[in-house]
Each structure stands twice: as C-alpha cells, then as structure tokens.
Amino acid sequence: MRDRSLAFLVLLLAACSPEADIATSSDNGEVAEQNRLDAVIASDLRSAENKARDQYRHPKETLEFFGVEADDLVVEMWPGGGWYTEILALYLADEGSLALVAADDRLDSVRKLAEAHPDAFKSVLFSPVDSPRDATTFPAGSADVVLTFRNVHNWEMGDEPYGDDMFAAMFDMLRPGGTLGVVEHRLPEDRPDEDMKTSGYMKQSRVVALAEAAGFELVEASEINANPNDTADHPRGVWTLPPRLRLEDQDRDMYLAIGESDRMTLKFRKPE
Structure with a gap:
C-alpha cells in the first residue's frame, strides 16, 4: 500500500489507455462496515450462483492470503x-x-x-489490450x-504459448515490493508435461518457473483452494468438472x- 490520490491514478490510467471506461457513482454503504471483506462477500449484489461457489473458491481466505487491502491499487489480469x-x-470501491x-x-x-451496478464499480477502470503479447497498457510500477x-x-495452451509475456507484463505493472497472486488448476507433477497443453491444468513447478523467469520471488504457496478429490484426469479436462460440466448429464452426480478443480494458490513478490 502507498499513500496516493485516487483521482490522480484515474487520470494517469485514462491518459495511458484512451479506451479506459470508468464507472462512477456516489455511495457504497455496504462495504463501509468494520469487516469490509465479510460484508462484500455477503453482499446482495453478488448472485446466489456466484455465492454457491465460495465453498470452492474461498474468496476471503484467498484475498487475505494475498494481502489485498481496501486502499490498494489492484490489477485483475484477464478477468x-x-x-x-x-x-x-x-x-x-471507497478507498482503492x-x-x-x-x-x-x-x-x-x-x-x-459495471453497467448494472455503477455504485459498486465506481472505482473500476478498464484497460484493454490489443493482443495477449502486448499487455502493457497499464502504467509501469503503479500497482x-x-x-x-x-x-x-x-x-500456455496451444502451439504458441505466451505465458512468459504475461508474467513479464505483470512484473512491469507492479511497484517494487508489490504482490502477484496466482490461482490455477493444478496438475500433479508426475504427469507428462504434454498434459498441460490440453487439460486446462498446470504443474505448479511450471507456474513458479514462469514467475521466477520474469523476476518474481515466490513468497508462499497455500492449500486454501486445494481439492484432494480431484484427480485431474477427466475426459474433457478441467472443464469436465463444475461449473462447466462439459459432459452434461453423463456422470453428472x-x-x-x-x-x-484442485488449485494452487501462489503468492509472489516483485523485489524492492
């Protein structure tokens, strides 16, 4: 966290990305309670369908593990x-x-x-990129x-992976000492590397290698989002499982x- 003017950052981002779209409004009382994160997760603005996934995605524990604070400037990469x-x-919304x-x-x-909930999205900025290999529209050293x-x-899937470009871009966006948080479907380390090309799962060692090659330091790995019931060897890859359920009614129950899916949760740091 750094002391900064939100208005200045809005202007900075808008200048950097001419297509930036900023949702503005005046009040968001629900997140002003003492335990802001609990209030947000319980908010009626979240759909019942999304809340049902909290048991698998553990948003409170995950964001606390990554150290996200209410007055941070946060970049969500590839929502x-x-x-x-x-x-x-x-x-x-109120401070960050x-x-x-x-x-x-x-x-x-x-x-x-954002259009449906302008109050909630009043401090959200859109920073579109022309291609995955050019994810540099965000001001360097700011997040x-x-x-x-x-x-x-x-x-990483396909014939022309660009994970190295994406991790380099994320490194560039962060201020020195800033945090990168990664959640990813986890492939067991004893599986063939080729499985990462088609299954939707990644080996944790590969994700760490991509981050370290970009300059990050691994701070800690958490089992917050682990699922020991997931064998990671399904007919349609990770998309066999909920929420996608690609096989539809076949073996649905x-x-x-x-x-x-079983997921790794990795916290990295950009060196000072």
Whole structure:
C-alpha cells in the first residue's frame, strides 16, 4: 500500500489507455462496515450462483492470503465472467481502485456488470489490450497487487504459448515490493508435461518457473483452494468438472460430488 490520490491514478490510467471506461457513482454503504471483506462477500449484489461457489473458491481466505487491502491499487489480469471482479470492485470501491487488463472482447462480461451496478464499480477502470503479447497498457510500477485467477493454462495452451509475456507484463505493472497472486488448476507433477497443453491444468513447478523467469520471488504457496478429490484426469479436462460440466448429464452426480478443480494458490513478490 502507498499513500496516493485516487483521482490522480484515474487520470494517469485514462491518459495511458484512451479506451479506459470508468464507472462512477456516489455511495457504497455496504462495504463501509468494520469487516469490509465479510460484508462484500455477503453482499446482495453478488448472485446466489456466484455465492454457491465460495465453498470452492474461498474468496476471503484467498484475498487475505494475498494481502489485498481496501486502499490498494489492484490489477485483475484477464478477468473472465467477473466472479472475482465483483468482489474486488466492492471491496476497493471507497478507498482503492481496480484496473481490469485483458483483450477488449474479454472485458464485455464485466462491462455489463459495471453497467448494472455503477455504485459498486465506481472505482473500476478498464484497460484493454490489443493482443495477449502486448499487455502493457497499464502504467509501469503503479500497482500494489496484481491478481490472476485460473488463467495461466489459457496462456500456455496451444502451439504458441505466451505465458512468459504475461508474467513479464505483470512484473512491469507492479511497484517494487508489490504482490502477484496466482490461482490455477493444478496438475500433479508426475504427469507428462504434454498434459498441460490440453487439460486446462498446470504443474505448479511450471507456474513458479514462469514467475521466477520474469523476476518474481515466490513468497508462499497455500492449500486454501486445494481439492484432494480431484484427480485431474477427466475426459474433457478441467472443464469436465463444475461449473462447466462439459459432459452434461453423463456422470453428472459424480463430477458434482468431486466439486471444482484442485488449485494452487501462489503468492509472489516483485523485489524492492
């Protein structure tokens, strides 16, 4: 955390990204309670469907592990449907700010959330990028925390992986001493490396190697989001499990009983 003017940061981000879209409003009393994070997670602005996943995604424990504070400038890298975005937006609304960095079309879902809940998204800034290999629209050395949830496999799958580019971009965004938090589907270390290309799971050693190659130091690994029931060898990869359930009714009860994937939770630091 650093002492800063939110207004200055808004101007800085807007100048850096001409397409920045800032949701503004006047009040968010629900997150002003003493235990802000508990209030946010219990907020009626979160859908019942999203709250049902808290048992697998452990948002309070995860954000506390990463050390996210209510007055931080946080970057969420590559948000998808906005599951964590709505929590972070509410949590940071009054004192901090949240920047969303992704390809422009990937931000459509969270833009809809912002339109539906302008008060909650009043301190959210959109920072679209032209391509995954050019994720540098965010001002260098500005973020207190960069977070990415279940994205590394997307960057590493296929014939032209770009995980190294993404970790380099996240390193560049952070201030010295800042934190990178990564949650990712976990592949057992004894599986073939080729499984990382198709399964949606990543070896923890590979994620750590990508981060360290970019200059990060591993601070700590947590089992907050571990699921020992997940064998990580399903017919349709990680998407066999909820919430996707790619096999639809086939063995549905079995996969629901397993729950969401086994996940690594890694905290890195950008050296001073």
